[in-house]
Amino acid sequence: MYKEVVIIFFAICVALSTLVVNSQERVRLGTPITEADLEGFDLIAEPSGTGFPPGGGTARQGKEVYDINCAVCHGADGEGTSGNTIIVGGDMQSEGPPLRTVGSYWPYASTVFDFIRRAMPATAPKSLTNEQAYQVTAYVLFMNEIIGEDTELNADTLIAIEMPNANGFIDRSHIHSN
Amino acid sequence: MPHKIYDKVAGNGLISRRYLLSIGATGIGAVASSTVLGADAGINFEIPSWSRTPGPGASAYGAPSRHTQHFQRTHGAPNATYPGGGSSRSPLQHLQGSITPNSLHFERHHAGIPDIDPSGHHLVINGLVRQPLVFNYEDLLKYEMISRVYFLECAGNSGALLRGGNEDGTAQSLHGLVSCAEWTGIPLSALLDEAGVLPEAKWLAAVGADAASMGRSIPIDKAIDDVIIALFQNGEPVMPGQGFPMRLFVPGWEGNISVKWLTQIKLTREAAQFRDETSKYSDTLHDRSSYQFTFPMGTKSLITSPSGQMSLDRPGIYQVTGVAWSGSGSIRRVEVSADGGQTWADAAIQGLQLDKALTRFTIPWAWDGGSAVLQSRAIDSLGNVQPTRDAILAERGNISTYHNHCIQSWSVNSFGEVSNVYV
Numbered sequence: 310m311y312k313e314v315v316i317i318f319f320a321i322c323v324a325l326s327t328l329v330v331n332s333q334e335r336v337r338l339g340t341p342i343t344e345a346d347l348e349g350f351d352l353i354a355e356p357s358g359t360g361f362p363p364g365g366g367t368a369r370q371g372k373e374v375y376d377i378n379c380a381v382c383h384g385a386d387g388e389g390t391s392g393n394t395i396i397v398g399g400d401m402q403s404e405g406p407p408l409r410t411v412g413s414y415w416p417y418a419s420t421v422f423d424f425i426r427r428a429m430p431a432t433a434p435k436s437l438t439n440e441q442a443y444q445v446t447a448y449v450l451f452m453n454e455i456i457g458e459d460t461e462l463n464a465d466t467l468i469a470i471e472m473p474n475a476n477g478f479i480d481r482s483h484i485h486s487n
Numbered sequence: 488m489p490h491k492i493y494d495k496v497a498g499n500g501l502i503s504r505r506y507l508l509s510i511g512a513t514g515i516g517a518v519a520s521s522t523v524l525g526a527d528a529g530i531n532f533e534i535p536s537w538s539r540t541p542g543p544g545a546s547a548y549g550a551p552s553r554h555t556q557h558f559q560r561t562h563g564a565p566n567a568t569y570p571g572g573g574s575s576r577s578p579l580q581h582l583q584g585s586i587t588p589n590s591l592h593f594e595r596h597h598a599g600i601p602d603i604d605p606s607g608h609h610l611v612i613n614g615l616v617r618q619p620l621v622f623n624y625e626d627l628l629k630y631e632m633i634s635r636v637y638f639l640e641c642a643g644n645s646g647a648l649l650r651g652g653n654e655d656g657t658a659q660s661l662h663g664l665v666s667c668a669e670w671t672g673i674p675l676s677a678l679l680d681e682a683g684v685l686p687e688a689k690w691l692a693a694v695g696a697d698a699a700s701m702g703r704s705i706p707i708d709k710a711i712d713d714v715i716i717a718l719f720q721n722g723e724p725v726m727p728g729q730g731f732p733m734r735l736f737v738p739g740w741e742g743n744i745s746v747k748w749l750t751q752i753k754l755t756r757e758a759a760q761f762r763d764e765t766s767k768y769s770d771t772l773h774d775r776s777s778y779q780f781t782f783p784m785g786t787k788s789l790i791t792s793p794s795g796q797m798s799l800d801r802p803g804i805y806q807v808t809g810v811a812w813s814g815s816g817s818i819r820r821v822e823v824s825a826d827g828g829q830t831w832a833d834a835a836i837q838g839l840q841l842d843k844a845l846t847r848f849t850i851p852w853a854w855d856g857g858s859a860v861l862q863s864r865a866i867d868s869l870g871n872v873q874p875t876r877d878a879i880l881a882e883r884g885n886i887s888t889y890h891n892h893c894i895q896s897w898s899v900n901s902f903g904e905v906s907n908v909y910v
Contacts, residue, residue, distance in 0.1 A: 336630045337681050339612070339620030347613055351751065352700060353692050355759050382568040394568050401775045406886050409771065416779075417760045424762040427700035431570055434598065434698045478769065482758065482780035485709055486739070486815040487871050 352435075354423040358468045361422070362439040365463030368456065371448030374441045378430045387411075387452045397452045401474055412453030416478050418470040422446040443467075497832035499825035500853040502804070555581070560591055561659060571599020571698065574641065575728075576663025579791045585810070585838055585845045586636070587666035589721050594728045595641050595664065597763070598699035601748055605732040608696065610678075610716070614753035617683030624732045627718065630673045635715065635738065636844045638812045640665040640784045642741035642768050646888030648876065648895070648907075656907040658794040662895065665812070667845035670736045671719035675752075676711040684711075688754035692761070693735050696750035703744045704758035705737060709782075713738050716749065739814035739843040740782045741890070743768055770887035777887070784814035785892030786873050788821050788848070788865035799903030802856040807834070808849040813867035817841060820866045821848040827860035827896065827910045828875070834863070842868075859899040860910055876909060 344351075354360040376385070383389050387397030387410075399413030407413065411421055426442040428434050437445065447462040455470060456462065494503035551558070562575035574595040577587055587593075594600075605624035613619040644664035647653055653661060679691075684707070691710050694702040705714065717725060717736040725731050730747030737744045743763055758764065758780070770778040788811035793799060807825075811818045817840055822831040834848035848863065865873045876893040898908035 335677075338626035338629060339618075339622050339678065339681050342611070342613070342619045342621050344613060344619060347611065347619070350609075350611065351613060351753065353694065353702065353751075353753055353755075353759050355755060355757065357757060359755070390568070401771075407771065407775060409766070411766075414771075414777075415762075415766050417765060420760050420762050420765050423702075423759070427694075427702070428598065428698070428762070431568065431572075431598065434700065477775065478765075478777050478779040480780060481778055482706055482782070485706070485782060487783050487785065487813075487869065 352423070352427045354419055354426065356417045356419045356468060358419075358464050361419075361464035361467065363464075364440050364443055365461050365466070366440055366444030366447055367461055368444075368447040368451030368458045371441075371444030371446070371451075374437070374445050375448045378433075378437065379445065382431065387449065396449055401477060410453070411449055412455060412473060414474050414477075416472055416475050418446075418450065418455075418467050418472055421449055422467060425449075497824060497826070498830035499857075499859050500855055501807075501823060501825050501830075501832040502851040502853055503832075558582075558591070560593065561663070562594075571596055574643075574664060576659050577666050579658040579663055579665075579789070579810070580794045580797065582791070583808070583847070585667055585841075585847050586721065587668055587845075589668065589723065589726055589729070592639075592666040592668060592720070592726075592729060593641065593664045595643075595742065596697070596728070597701045598697050600727045601697045602727065603696060603732055603748060608732050608748075609750055610733065611751045612678060612682040612754075613751070614691070614755055615685040615688035616679075616754050617685065620678075620682045622678065627673060627716070627733065630677065632671050632673055632718070633715065634669055634671040634719075635713075636667065636669045636839065636841050637736065637738045638665060638667040638784075638843060638845045639736075639742050639745060640787075640812070640814075642743055642781070642784075642889040644742075645787075645891045645893070645895075648893060649880065649885040649888045649891050651909065653907050656795050658789060658791045661795070661907060662789050664742070665810075665845070667810075667812070668720045669722070670715055670717040671722070672715040672717035672733070672736065675714040675716055675735070678716065678752075679711060679754075682754075684754055687756055690755045690758050692751075692753045692755055692759040693744075693746040693749060694751040694753075695730070695734075695746045695748040697748050701743075701746060701763060702759060702761040703746055703764055704755070704761065705735075705744060707754070709737065709740070739784060741768060741784055744782070768889055770883060770889050772886070773884045775886075778883075781890050782814075784812075785890060786813040786815065786865050786867040786871040787811065787892035788818075788863040788873055789895050790823070790861050790863050790897060793861065793899065793905045794897055795905055795907045797905045799854055799899065799905070801903070802854050804851055804853050806849055807852045807861060808837070808847065809863050810845045811848055811863070811865035812843070812845050813865065813869075813871060814843060815871060816843070816868035818846040818848075818865055819868050819870075821846070822864045822866070823848075823850045823852075824862045824864070825852055825859045828862055828894070831864065854899065854903070856901060856903075858901055860908060861897045861899065861905075862894050862910075864894055 399408030641664035
């Protein structure tokens with residue numbers, strides 16, 4: 310009995326050591342970096358506040374940035390022309406098909422900043438400074454009557470904003486297969 | 488060849504799929520036996536010019552015959568407010584088999600196609616990991632890779648059908664945002680393992696290196712299950728329009744989540760709530776609530792021939808063929824109707840019948856010269872049945888048109904003209 314236990318024990322040891330050797334043989338060529346290395350590269354600004362840069366701005370400051378960089382597509386007051394360019398107005402409870410804009414549809418204010426910083430203006434994405442991105446975000450939210458003209462928008466105040474349609478979504482992310 | 492008595496298996500001319508095998512006929516088009524002798528038919532049997540003169544020699548990169556060069560993707564006109572944005576659609580009605588050629592694979596871009604020098608491209612893994620890492624292209628090529636055949640379908644494919652109209656629609660214009668390829672790359676789980684995912688990481692955010700820095704969030708369970716960092720498509724490096732030097736490939740899920748030009752994977756507690764998973768690719772319902780994160784693409788099929796804007800030149804036997812797919816498994820069966828869904832017959836599966844891959848089906852049909860409505864209905868390995876358009880409209884309405892997998896109906900009139908129809 311004792312002998313059998315010893316044999317089984319050694320068999321398990323051999324099996325484990327094979328696994329260890331195998332994992333060491335696997336290619337592992339990633340170069341270690343730090344989060345600090347990714348400042349300016351990692352642009353992900355999450356609803357939790359993670360990823361927002363220092364600084365801030367107001368809608369009053371954002372108007373000029375918007376007029377210069379955004380109005381050509383989105384219109385002087387965010388009225389746009391069609392589709393993605395209309396960023397102001399709309400009502401999810403309207404009689405006909407609802408006009409879905411930043412104000413009427415988007416569930417998180419963090420997304421407005423995240424998207425402007427990574428993808429806007431469409432002809433020169435990532436050309437705005439972080440300050441300008443805060444300012445334009447504030448202006449878009451102000452045009453949608455979500456914040457005041459002089460509300461200071463920064464990482465803390467931005468994630469505290471409750472968007473009008475924040476509760477309008479049904480999360481289906483648990484469904485991985487039909 | 489004398490006409491044989493063939494088995495009618497469903498209304499309006501559908502024939503047992505064994506029939507074609509019995510006469511050994513394949514290919515699109517009428518296979519009705521001809522009683523006209525060659526000479527009487529005016530066929531010229533002189534040796535053709537191309538058999539008398541040597542052609543050009545070998546070439547560096549192949550191109551299709553100049554006689555089929557018009558089988559091309561279609562795409563919209565440039566839009567000044569959306570530089571580089573838009574899509575191109577695969578010419579499904581001209582393709583056969585299950586694999587889409589790389590040059591004809593559909594595309595969807597959010598800020599154009601970046602011209603990426605792989606030596607200057609990084610793949611970063613950061614966030615909730617034991618050790619943030621960066622990988623370069625040459626090193627990634629040294630990893631053990633896997634190859635899988637998978638379909639890819641844009642969430643917006645077939646959306647126009649829910650709005651109505653489109654009498655002149657084709658398989659390409661209505662459904663061309665689906666394609667299928669063999670994808671080769673590194674299981675994402677291998678790189679995540681190298682970085683060491685922390686237990687609190689429940690999602691990852693994937694970001695591309697295009698001008699939009701397009702981002703999507705993926706639940707960690709899926710990421711470590713079957714997601715691939717794809718470096719090759721049908722054997723060659725993924726083309727720029729598909730994400731060169733590398734793209735994420737998320738099997739079975741809406742195409743947008745398979746982030747192209749992949750440059751960052753960040754492990755997070757919650758979804759990042761990117762614009763393309765909140766404002767876009769979400770579906771507003773009748774009651775104005777909206778589905779968010781509809782990931783698996785539905786069980787679906789489509790007759791590609793005969794299809795919109797084709798015409799049948801004379802009554803006779805035609806091979807009805809198309810493709811079926813499911814984001815949740817393999818295709819178990821495809822049924823075809825020639826009478827607008829009153830009666831159905833099983834089509835034959837032709838070739839590959841793989842998990843989350845396009846599956847070619849075919850069934851012979853005797854067109855008698857009268858009117859007909861051709862439909863196909865897919866059933867997948869989990870028993871999911873492709874729904875009718877009315878069922879989708881009843882469930883979700885048409886405020887949003889993403890994730891439409893309804894049955895397509897093609898009408899055939901007495902002139903043999905085929906067009907999109909709603910039944």
